[in-house]
Every structure is written in C-alpha cells, then in structure tokens.
Amino acid sequence: MEEHYNPVDVEPKWQKYWNKNHTFKVKEDKSKEKYYLLEMFPYPSGKIHMGHVRNYTIGDVVVRYKKMQGFNVIHPMGWDAFGMPAENAAIDNNTHPAAWTYENISAMRYQLKKMGFSYDWDREIATCRPEYYKWEQWLFLKMLEKDMAYRKESYVNWCEKCQTVLANEQVESDKCWRCSENVQQKKLWQWFFKITDYAEDLLAHCNKLPGWPDKVMRMQKNWIGKSSGSEVKFKIDGSDSNNDQDSDKNITVFTTRPDTLFGSTFMCLAPEHPLVEKLSRGTSQEKQVDEFVNKVSTQERSAEGIENCEKEGVFIGAYCINPANNEKIPIYTANFALMEYGTGAVMSVPAHDQRDFEFAKKYDLNIRVVIMPEDESLDIDNMTCAYSGRGVLVNSGEFNGLENTQAIDDITAWLENQDRGKKTINFRLRDWGISRQRYWGTPIPVIHCPDCGIVPVPEKDLPVTLPEGVDLLAKGGSPLATLDSFVNVDCPKCKREDAKRDTDTMDTFVESSWYFLRYCSPRYENGMFDPETVDYWMPVDQYIGGIEHAVMHLLYSRYFMRVLNTFGMVKFKEPFTKLLTQGMVCKETLTCPEHGFVFPEESEIKSDGQVLCTKCNAPVEVGRVIKMSKSKKNVINPNDLLEKYGADVTRLFCLFAAPPERDLEWNDDGVEGCNRFINRVWRLVGKYQDFLSDVKPYSESASKLSKNAKALYIKANQTIKKVTDDIEDNFHFNTAISSVMELVNALYAMEAVERELDFLDDEMKQVITFCVENILILLSPIVPHFSEELWERCGRKSSIINHPWPEYHTDALQTDEVIIVVQVNGKLRSKFTTDINSDDEAIKNTALSDKNVLKYTSGKHIRKIIVIRKKQTLVNIVV
RNA sequence: GCCGAAGUGGUGGAAUUGGUAGACACGCUAGACUUAGGAUCUAGUACCGCGAGGUGUGGAGGUUCAAGUCCUCUCUUCGGUACCA
Structure with a gap:
C-alpha cells in the first residue's frame, strides 16, 4: 500500500463511481421516509469561496449520514443567478450579464463537483433562465389579481451625474460610488408585495418553529416589530x-x-x-x-x-x-x-x-x-x-x-x-418593495395602457424575456426603458398601439423565496412545480446557510409560502422545519496605500513581520477580521487547497476548525494537521491490512475480553456514541472528529505497547477490525473519497455509503473504574480511582484519609462533605 | 442608533441540567529513526514562582459548598439594518 493518501487518483475515481451508480439521484418513493436537505444556493460570482465550501460541506455530511440511516434524501443545487454584480461586471468588462453569469456557473459547478458533494445534478436550476422566471412572473400576476401586489410612490437613491438609481451598497457616505456625486432621493412609482397582510401570522409562527435557532426567531420578531x-x-x-x-x-x-x-x-x-x-x-x-x-x-x-x-x-x-x-x-x-x-x-x-x-x-x-x-x-x-x-x-x-x-x-x-x-x-415591518431599475432580473410582466391603465401580460405570452442589446449605462433609470422594441407594445386588452411595458425588474430575493419548490420538479412545464412532488418532498427538513440571511431571505420565503398556501397551491405555511445558521468565514483585510484592498497572494510577509504589497513594495496595512468578500479581497481560493490537499482534507478542515454556527477565522495552519490525521488513518489501515479482509469485527459482550482488548473495544463504542450524538446535537462535527482522533490515538498507543503484530491474538484482531471498520464508517460522511478507498482496500465489497450507520453496544460504554476528584473548599486537592460500585460512605472515607487532603483538613473543623455523582464523581469537603 | 451574536493558553477550539478549565488539533521545545526531513514516532507545553504554592475563561460586582456556565452592570469585535446576496 502507498505511503500516503493520494487525492489526485482517489478522488476522481470515487466521483466517477458515484456518478456511474447514480448514487445521489432520487425520486419520490412513498415506501421510504424522505429527507430534504437544502443549502442556500450561491450567487454565481465566478468562484466558489470558503463560505460556500463550509456551508456545502456541512450539508453534504448530513446528507450522507441521513442516507446511511436509510432516508430517501434529496439534495439539490442551483444558482441564484440574477443580481447586480453581473451588471457591474458587464459594464466593467464589456460583456453581457448572461454570458458572464453562465460562464461563472460552469466554473463553479466544476469546483463543486471536485469537492465530491452529493448533489442530484439533474435537478440543477438557474433563476436567470426563462423557464424559471416565467413562473415567477405567473405568480406575480396572480398576486396582482388578488391585490397582493400594488404600486405606490417611493424613494430611490439617485445619482444625477450618472442618471442612474443606486443600491444602498453603491452609496458611500452620501456619495455615488462611481463618480462621487452627491446622492439624492428620487420619487418613483414602484411595485410592492403586501407582506404586512401576513405580519401577524408570520409573528405568531415564530413560536412554532422549534427547529430554528432562538436568535433567528428573536431577530425576525423584532423585525416584524x-x-x-x-x-x-x-x-x-x-x-x-x-x-x-x-x-x-x-x-x-x-x-x-x-x-x-x-x-x-x-x-x-x-x-x-x-x-x-x-x-x-x-x-x-x-x-x-x-x-x-x-x-x-x-x-x-x-x-x-x-x-x-x-x-x-x-x-x-x-x-x-x-x-x-x-x-x-x-x-x-x-x-x-x-x-x-x-x-x-x-x-x-x-x-x-x-x-x-x-x-x-x-x-x-x-x-x-x-x-x-x-x-x-x-x-x-x-x-x-x-x-x-x-x-x-x-x-x-x-x-x-x-x-x-x-x-x-x-x-x-x-x-x-x-x-x-x-x-x-x-x-415595524413594511411592505416589500420589489421594483428594481435594473436589467439583470425578472421583468415585471405588466403593460401600461393610456386607456386601460395597468394590464397584466396574458399568461399565454409569458415569459416576458429579457431582450438583448440593452445599453446598461444608458441614462435615465431602468435600462429596459431605453429599448423601444421592448417597451412599445400593443395593449392586450384594447389593442391600442401605444401601450408600454413596465421596465422594472424584480428584487432577486423573489427568486430565492421559492427556488426550493422548483427543485422538486425542476423541468415541470405546467406550473411553478408539480404539486405531487412538492407534497412528497416539502417542507425542507434541514436548511443550512449563513447567519447574514437570518431576517430578510428567510422571512420573505416564509411569506411566499403563506401566499401559495392562501392560493391553495401548497399545504404548509413554513418552508423550513429545521434551520442551521452557519457562522461566516472571516479573514483580515489587507490594504495597500497605492492599490487599495489587495488579495493575500498579492502580499508577502517579511521576516520582521512587515507585510508588503508585491506590486509596489509599499507596506500593507493589516486590517480587521471580517467576512470574506470579493470586494474586500480578504479571500482564500478553495482551488489552492484542493490542489494541495484534495477535497477530503479541505472538507475535514472546514468541519474541524470550529462548530458550524460559529464564525471561522481563517488560519492557514491547521489544514496541515488535518492532512496529517488523514494519513495517520491511512497508515493504520495499511498496518493491519493483512488480516482486516478476513477477520470478522468483534461483536460479543465486552465482559468476555481481556484487559487491553476490552479498553479498546469500550473506547470504540464510546466513539460511535459520541459521533452520533454530536451530529444529532446541532452538527458539532469538530468534537465528533476529535473523538475519532482519540480512538486512532488509542490504536497507535496500543500498537506501541504490543509492538510486534505477531503478538496480536485473534480476540485483539477482531477488536482492531471492529475499530478500523467503524473509524472508516464514522468518517465516511466527512471524508467520503478517502473512506470509500480504504473500505475497498479492506476487502469490503459494497460502497461504504450503502453501509448502515453503526450502533454502539450499550454494555460496552463504561469502564469498571472511575476517577474520584477531591476538593477542599472548592479547590482541587487530590484524585484517586475506585471501583464504579463503591458507595458514598466508602468514597468519603477514602477521601478523608488521602494524604493530600489531610494537608488541608488536619486541625480544622469539617463542616460538610458533599458527594456528587454526575458526569464526574466528586467530593467537596468544606472546612 | 436599533436588533442579534461572540469574547477561554502563543493559535483554532473543548468543557454550559453549575461539579477536575484547556479534550482534540495547530505552533513550539526536546528526543528517537533516517542519506535527508517541511516525513514518521515518543515525551513535554495556561500563567507566575527555585519551591511549597498562588493566579487564571474580555472587565467590575453578586448568588453558591462549588461559576467559563446563573444574575447585574460594563468594554471590545462581528452580522443585519429593508436596493449586496
């Protein structure tokens, strides 16, 4: 067996294997319990960033874990493809937003596939495709018909010099980000959704979502206000x-x-x-x-x-x-x-x-x-x-x-x-303003007629597609307004020839408010979704995404489900049963006086600790630790990690570095440790490979085993329990991984004692096989390529993901001896071991006669002795 | 400003039904093996102190036999704040 785990060969091998065997393709199957795992879909900015890697790794582990538990798991992926960056990039690089977006999508899809994520790629969607936004327009018209959408005058940020509407993000201390002109407020007629109609209901259900973090509910309640x-x-x-x-x-x-x-x-x-x-x-x-x-x-x-x-x-x-x-x-x-x-x-x-x-x-x-x-x-x-x-x-x-x-x-x-x-x-909640004076979004499907007023585009004419040849820098507001061939249209109602299309597009939060329904039947042509599939898969059992979406995206999605529920299109009101809000991946910013924000690879650290810009050699200012973002250039490219360590080590690191809900401050060291652990397991399997294929894992009572074998067997069972509990209890993979590390360390320690393999008796071989097999199974959701490879090398036939999740033997969780901790006046003074069955009286007496304890008690009056038997057994002597 | 979080060794973090603070790693130190080591293995590593011992979970108080954990106040950092997604 090779000395090291080689991801370059192994990872593509198993990715092909899963692909060939349709391992993650799913369809509705009423005989099985379904599990819908959803991660917030990415905006196709061009590259997967560490925040995505973290988010999707967490999701992928849960998918594989649930699948091993026998659930019918759906795990889709797609693209939140409309939005401002495409338009900005198109302006800066003289491309088309669509071309830029689709290119980014292929690049990012390629990266996700290299990570080995368990997506059913047949369900992929991109919200910028007319087949998707057609149904959004359809729903808009339905809402318009029911007075859930309306127009009113409202203000936008306006730059007089650029003659354009600015997003809040594009306003920097009251000035336009492109030209530094003072920004003004301009009144425009805009479309709104009446989310306030559901304020009371949205608020009331905040108390009926036990699977959501309290903090998110609190934020939503306060937002509704x-x-x-x-x-x-x-x-x-x-x-x-x-x-x-x-x-x-x-x-x-x-x-x-x-x-x-x-x-x-x-x-x-x-x-x-x-x-x-x-x-x-x-x-x-x-x-x-x-x-x-x-x-x-x-x-x-x-x-x-x-x-x-x-x-x-x-x-x-x-x-x-x-x-x-x-x-x-x-x-x-x-x-x-x-x-x-x-x-x-x-x-x-x-x-x-x-x-x-x-x-x-x-x-x-x-x-x-x-x-x-x-x-x-x-x-x-x-x-x-x-x-x-x-x-x-x-x-x-x-x-x-x-x-x-x-x-x-x-x-x-x-x-x-x-x-x-x-x-x-x-x-406090206000109606949702959805009008955007931008090109790259879903066109609002209405026509303004001088006689008839607002006329919905007839359903047969949907979708209203985005026209080509629009000047994105055209003056005066909505880019679509500058294209006569788009704007000028006959009124569908009275046929007047001088009617005009609405030239606004929708807020991109509209697309993300229902994409999870579309995944259930992504190619359905007769409506937003096939009701039967939605009945089977929805609601989402586990949703995972960044805490930055705690209010808006999640509230809008909850609102949309209420609208669809009112229309009788779905049976539920709450889209996401459980929610995990992962913390952000953060890193310090680097600012060069000459070049502004610089990427980490554009700077170099000198031996005296000074950081210099590689372009101009000026000292770079090391700024605060904040969320990784392209605009601040404080990003780590996951590709570099993939190239150096492979997908599995990258995945392992993301999970090991911090619990999911916590912010992760990026640190280059640490990945190395994960790589080391992976290879430690690799060598461990190599060491015992000669018998792992033939020996059956130990499966009988712990009490029959000799001392060393028993200790190991108990450790292995404790590890199974710990990993299972840690995943069930809020996905604390970091502690799950460290418990597997402990088991691996225990095997190495045992090996150091019984140096020669010849000394291993059959009983020990069975216990080792039990340990190794379970290490691979427990690790398989986390490092799937690696585990599949070793599983195969241990002579196991079927793919490890088809193996059921292990159960621990309850009789093999506890050792015979316990450590008693002795405190005097609350301070730790001594420890001793005793039989697990000792009674309180015996423990007190041993504690009182302990020589380390006597130092603090002799000559003093003992007021009270407290014996606690919980996680630890503890004696506190009060003098 | 408002709303929501977070703060523990040199570093990431562990321990919250109150019960050994620092699991597991990174880093560092020493040793072993090796032609070599940015590989591997072993040992050590919170701080102060020669030591006995003392101190220690952002800070200040409090409750308790016992507080990282509960209570009051406070500081700092981060996220959101309705057109970034």
Whole structure:
C-alpha cells in the first residue's frame, strides 16, 4: 500500500463511481421516509469561496449520514443567478450579464463537483433562465389579481451625474460610488408585495418553529416589530372643526406612550410628509423648510444612515393643538421621523424620550415633566436626560396621581370618547418593495395602457424575456426603458398601439423565496412545480446557510409560502422545519496605500513581520477580521487547497476548525494537521491490512475480553456514541472528529505497547477490525473519497455509503473504574480511582484519609462533605 | 442608533441540567529513526514562582459548598439594518 493518501487518483475515481451508480439521484418513493436537505444556493460570482465550501460541506455530511440511516434524501443545487454584480461586471468588462453569469456557473459547478458533494445534478436550476422566471412572473400576476401586489410612490437613491438609481451598497457616505456625486432621493412609482397582510401570522409562527435557532426567531420578531399603542389626532391650529376627519386638518400620530400625552410640547413630521410642504407654504419658514427637505434628500436613506446622522429639524411655521390640554405646540420637520413607520408623525415628549429631549435642548423647546418617579423628584432645570421609566402622572389635568401604566389605557379611552384617538397596533415591518431599475432580473410582466391603465401580460405570452442589446449605462433609470422594441407594445386588452411595458425588474430575493419548490420538479412545464412532488418532498427538513440571511431571505420565503398556501397551491405555511445558521468565514483585510484592498497572494510577509504589497513594495496595512468578500479581497481560493490537499482534507478542515454556527477565522495552519490525521488513518489501515479482509469485527459482550482488548473495544463504542450524538446535537462535527482522533490515538498507543503484530491474538484482531471498520464508517460522511478507498482496500465489497450507520453496544460504554476528584473548599486537592460500585460512605472515607487532603483538613473543623455523582464523581469537603 | 451574536493558553477550539478549565488539533521545545526531513514516532507545553504554592475563561460586582456556565452592570469585535446576496 502507498505511503500516503493520494487525492489526485482517489478522488476522481470515487466521483466517477458515484456518478456511474447514480448514487445521489432520487425520486419520490412513498415506501421510504424522505429527507430534504437544502443549502442556500450561491450567487454565481465566478468562484466558489470558503463560505460556500463550509456551508456545502456541512450539508453534504448530513446528507450522507441521513442516507446511511436509510432516508430517501434529496439534495439539490442551483444558482441564484440574477443580481447586480453581473451588471457591474458587464459594464466593467464589456460583456453581457448572461454570458458572464453562465460562464461563472460552469466554473463553479466544476469546483463543486471536485469537492465530491452529493448533489442530484439533474435537478440543477438557474433563476436567470426563462423557464424559471416565467413562473415567477405567473405568480406575480396572480398576486396582482388578488391585490397582493400594488404600486405606490417611493424613494430611490439617485445619482444625477450618472442618471442612474443606486443600491444602498453603491452609496458611500452620501456619495455615488462611481463618480462621487452627491446622492439624492428620487420619487418613483414602484411595485410592492403586501407582506404586512401576513405580519401577524408570520409573528405568531415564530413560536412554532422549534427547529430554528432562538436568535433567528428573536431577530425576525423584532423585525416584524409589533407594538401596541394609540393613534392620536392633533388638530392643526387654524383649521375650523374639531371633528373634521380631513387629513388636511389633523395630524395623526402613533405613540406607544399615550400616558405622556400632556407632556407633548412639539410635533415632528417626516420630511416627506405631505403636510410639511402644505403647511409651510406662504409662511416665513417656507424657504428654510425647502432647504431642509432638500438637504435631507441628499442624506442616506438606510435606517443605519438615518439613525447615525445628527438629529436635525426645522420649524415649519405652523402649530397644532395638543388634544390633552389644548395647548398650541409648534410643528417641526425632522430627519429622524420616518414616513414608513407609523403615520410619519411623532408627538414629541422631551421629558420622557431621550431623542426628543436632545432635540428640545438643541432648539430650545419647552420641556414638561408629566411622569414623576417614586423615589426622586424631576426638575426640568436639572435634568440631563429624559426619564422613560414608571411613575405617577403630574401636570396631566384630571389624570394627575394615576400610575402611568394605568394612564396608558385611561387616556386612550378618554381620547376615544372624544373621537380624538383610538387603541391601535403598529408593525415595524413594511411592505416589500420589489421594483428594481435594473436589467439583470425578472421583468415585471405588466403593460401600461393610456386607456386601460395597468394590464397584466396574458399568461399565454409569458415569459416576458429579457431582450438583448440593452445599453446598461444608458441614462435615465431602468435600462429596459431605453429599448423601444421592448417597451412599445400593443395593449392586450384594447389593442391600442401605444401601450408600454413596465421596465422594472424584480428584487432577486423573489427568486430565492421559492427556488426550493422548483427543485422538486425542476423541468415541470405546467406550473411553478408539480404539486405531487412538492407534497412528497416539502417542507425542507434541514436548511443550512449563513447567519447574514437570518431576517430578510428567510422571512420573505416564509411569506411566499403563506401566499401559495392562501392560493391553495401548497399545504404548509413554513418552508423550513429545521434551520442551521452557519457562522461566516472571516479573514483580515489587507490594504495597500497605492492599490487599495489587495488579495493575500498579492502580499508577502517579511521576516520582521512587515507585510508588503508585491506590486509596489509599499507596506500593507493589516486590517480587521471580517467576512470574506470579493470586494474586500480578504479571500482564500478553495482551488489552492484542493490542489494541495484534495477535497477530503479541505472538507475535514472546514468541519474541524470550529462548530458550524460559529464564525471561522481563517488560519492557514491547521489544514496541515488535518492532512496529517488523514494519513495517520491511512497508515493504520495499511498496518493491519493483512488480516482486516478476513477477520470478522468483534461483536460479543465486552465482559468476555481481556484487559487491553476490552479498553479498546469500550473506547470504540464510546466513539460511535459520541459521533452520533454530536451530529444529532446541532452538527458539532469538530468534537465528533476529535473523538475519532482519540480512538486512532488509542490504536497507535496500543500498537506501541504490543509492538510486534505477531503478538496480536485473534480476540485483539477482531477488536482492531471492529475499530478500523467503524473509524472508516464514522468518517465516511466527512471524508467520503478517502473512506470509500480504504473500505475497498479492506476487502469490503459494497460502497461504504450503502453501509448502515453503526450502533454502539450499550454494555460496552463504561469502564469498571472511575476517577474520584477531591476538593477542599472548592479547590482541587487530590484524585484517586475506585471501583464504579463503591458507595458514598466508602468514597468519603477514602477521601478523608488521602494524604493530600489531610494537608488541608488536619486541625480544622469539617463542616460538610458533599458527594456528587454526575458526569464526574466528586467530593467537596468544606472546612 | 436599533436588533442579534461572540469574547477561554502563543493559535483554532473543548468543557454550559453549575461539579477536575484547556479534550482534540495547530505552533513550539526536546528526543528517537533516517542519506535527508517541511516525513514518521515518543515525551513535554495556561500563567507566575527555585519551591511549597498562588493566579487564571474580555472587565467590575453578586448568588453558591462549588461559576467559563446563573444574575447585574460594563468594554471590545462581528452580522443585519429593508436596493449586496
């Protein structure tokens, strides 16, 4: 047998074998229990990165493990193929997004195949193919018909110089990433999905997904953000009637703190609020308001940007009336008031809200305390921050003296009586804006007719395919709008000849919200999916992907299943029964003063530890450890690992380096250790190869064995239990692997004692065969090529993946002796071994007479002796 | 800012129904074998201290016979933050 494991020969051999034997092809089989394992499909950026390798290795191990347990396992793979990078690459390299994408797909498919992953490649899909997005368009039309999709005006980032819409990612500190022009906010008509219709249901089911990590549920709950509070109407000063419902005469606010209503001394409106312009017009503040609104429109629109920028506002020249005390209070417009949340208006209570407090101090506005805590007396002159805790109402008319928690209900009821307010529920969740003014996405299948308005494209005309010959840098918004042959169309309804196609495409999160259904019947031509296959395979039993998708992608997918459920197309609401969110693969960034971010291979480490850029020899700054990403160039190319060590060592390392849910900080050392372990097993098998084929593995009771054989046999059974438990318990492969390493070490240690193989008696040979066989089986999901090869070399006939997962012998888990740990006052002072059946009294006595213990106990009064028999047996003597 | 995590030797990590902190590896040190070693095998390796012993799980308090694990506060880093996917 060769001295080393040689992946170059072995890995392709077994990949061909699995391929030839259709090992991972599956179809529906009602006689078997199904198992759907899904990994988040990749965006075809060009190269598989370490995050993918990690994600897909974890999934692959589970697939092989479940298959060995007898499940009918489906394991599909595909491509999340629409998206911005293709368009950017096309602009930068003068290619077509489709050509770029398909090239990347073949390169990445080739890499995945080299990793030996167990995909049923017959089910491969790419979302940019018309056969896929046709059905997305079909669903869009169905949602449009049921009023689940609608249009409204909303803002986008706009670069005036490039005449184009920018993604948040393309805005760098309020400037365009291409030309550094100031970004503005531009109002456009855009399509939305009414996800808010399902807010309550999505929230309720957060508590019914035991297979999901708590943290993800918590994040989703907070994202949906249900809060109960009150709507309160503030009459605009100067408008005539109290009861007038006209929105011109009232400002409606949403507040969770109606108990502080008497303390509301000013009002803040979102800069986009329609009343801002209306009320400021003709006042002396008009100019300042315009300037402020313009300024805000150049500030970043992301929540992050809004919250981090300085809180500013301007008086709009109008007042409204606080309905609690009929006080006239000024109306401001402020950059922190969000049109999307609540009603776009905030009643500001500076004494009891920190943001309002700072705002009031800045603009010298009135502050009034209305909640008095029990243990101190608030005085506005001495307050340095707002008080948001509990207390008793003051300065609140008839409500003075009431507990504020009670006042929440009482004041709301009082407002309700006067028709000035009501109890209400508000969600933070907003409807899902799906319009994108981009080329490389699913075209929105509607036609705008001057007479008929919005007309859906007839089903027979689907898909609306992406046209060729579009200028991606064309000015003015959607690239599709520049192509007359695409835009100009007859109205399907009235046949008018000057109708126009919608030129927006859909958010790529739409494709990823249902791709797992398409895998069930990927070539189905009569609908999104064949219902029978979906009935069999769905829901996904185990979903695996990055924690960065904890909210959006997963929430959108849950929403889509509810839509399909409402349409009667699927029987379930939750797409993913169990979820594993793997941590990210991270690495430090390298920045060259000349060349910006540089790849690790573009830098070199000098002996003095300095890192230099290979292009210009300038010292490179070693930055923070962050998620590996192409844009930051802090990536490791898995190809290099594959070439040097092969797929199995790469896989082993990904699993051994950290538990899956934890971030993995990349470190080049460590791979070497995995390689060493693989070869250690290789040599172990080589050593015993002469009898492994002929000797049957030991299978009888442990008690019949002699001492050394018994110890080994127990270790092997413990290893089977440990590996099985570690996989079942959240896929902790790192500890599973280390327990196999321990068994391998035990075999080496035994071999060192009984140096000559001739000394091995039949009993020992049987136990060794048992150990080796199980080492290979336990490792086979992790290092499948390697295990198959050695399995074959041990004379085993059938492929190892057809071998059932091993079971341990319960009578062979425990050794006869246990170690007793003795503490004095909680500090470890001594240890001794004793028979497992010793009683507490005997253990106490041995502990007390131990000479190491006596050092600490002699001459002292023993107050208490505690004996614990759990994982460890422990005695704690309290003196 | 908000929401969610993470923090343990020189390094990755192990140990959470509270019960020996550092399993298993990497790295390092020494030895063996070898023509050779970036192969392999063996031994050692948390820190301080000559030693007895003491200290130690980001930091500060607390509960307990016993705390990495539970409680309070706090610092740092990472992810998401609705047009990156």
